[in-house]
Amino acid sequence: MKKKFAAAIDGPSGAGKSTIARAAAERLGLLYVDTGAMYRAIGLAVLRRGIAAEDTAGIEQTLSGLSVTLRHGPKGQHVLLNGEDVSDAIRNDRVAHYASKCSAVPAVRDFLLETQRSIARTQGVIMDGRDIGTVILPDAEVKIFLTASVEARAKRRYLELDARGEHVTLEGVRADIERRDELDINRPIAPLRQAEDAILLDTSSLTLEESIAAAVGIISEKLGVQL
Ligand code: DC
Numbered sequence: 001m002k003k004k005f006a007a008a009i010d011g012p013s014g015a016g017k018s019t020i021a022r023a024a025a026e027r028l029g030l031l032y033v034d035t036g037a038m039y040r041a042i043g044l045a046v047l048r049r050g051i052a053a054e055d056t057a058g059i060e061q062t063l064s065g066l067s068v069t070l071r072h073g074p075k076g077q078h079v080l081l082n083g084e085d086v087s088d089a090i091r092n093d094r095v096a097h098y099a100s101k102c103s104a105v106p107a108v109r110d111f112l113l114e115t116q117r118s119i120a121r122t123q124g125v126i127m128d129g130r131d132i133g134t135v136i137l138p139d140a141e142v143k144i145f146l147t148a149s150v151e152a153r154a155k156r157r158y159l160e161l162d163a164r165g166e167h168v169t170l171e172g173v174r175a176d177i178e179r180r181d182e183l184d185i186n187r188p189i190a191p192l193r194q195a196e197d198a199i200l201l202d203t204s205s206l207t208l209e210e211s212i213a214a215a216v217g218i219i220s221e222k223l224g225v226q227l
Pocket residue numbers: 013035036037039040096099100101103104128129130131132180184
């Protein structure tokens with residue numbers, strides 16, 4: 001079977017990966033795969049069992065008999081935890097914290113690796129995460145490391161939360177982002193880092209539309225499509 005086209009987009013939280021990858025996939029007719037949602041689903045499973053985020057053995061035990069799958073429909077990606085659609089339930093900071101802790105456990109990464117690879121074997125994808133270009137799809141035709149300064153990411157996230165009516169401060173949001181970066185960058189297994197053959201895209205001074213256009217430009221060139 002001919003290898004399907006794959007674009008890997010990695011980078012820290014808050015750089016706009018999911019919004020940019022989703023929009024680029026839509027414009028280019030590729031499947032958008034958000035791998036962070038799978039770590040979040042495991043985080044949710046651990047949280048629901050009342051296991052502490054630091055309890056590695058408890059996290060490992062949670063994996064047995066667990067199923068985390070993705071379903072792609074007209075409204076985009078859904079993540080299923082033992083068949084239950086948890087796409088909305090995983091979108092909060094508590095689950096994000098658990099996801100971050102779980103993602104540092106080697107057994108969790110092993111557990112998700114084959115599911116992620118198998119999706120890219122059957123369809124052309126834009127897959128976003130932290131280790132897609134380095135570990136999951138090292139042969140991806142395009143690798144983008146999408147980043148932005150801590151200031152820019154904190155400001156965007158603050159405005160987003162503020163618009164939702166959440167009571168947060170810019171300093172608090174910034175500290176949260178720095179904490180998450182620290183965990184993702186310094187974990188011994190599959191740490192967040194730019195693949196050697198990845199193109200760096202820094203969106204600090206770009207608007208969302210400019211960032212999408214830049215990503216679409218990079219990917220379409222490799223895909224060989226005329227826009
Ligand atoms: O992108 P996100 O915030 O939904 O990701 C949730 C957590 O999962 C985050 O702490 C990083 C981790 N993650 C990872 O380690 N590897 C991936 N491929 C995707 C996410």
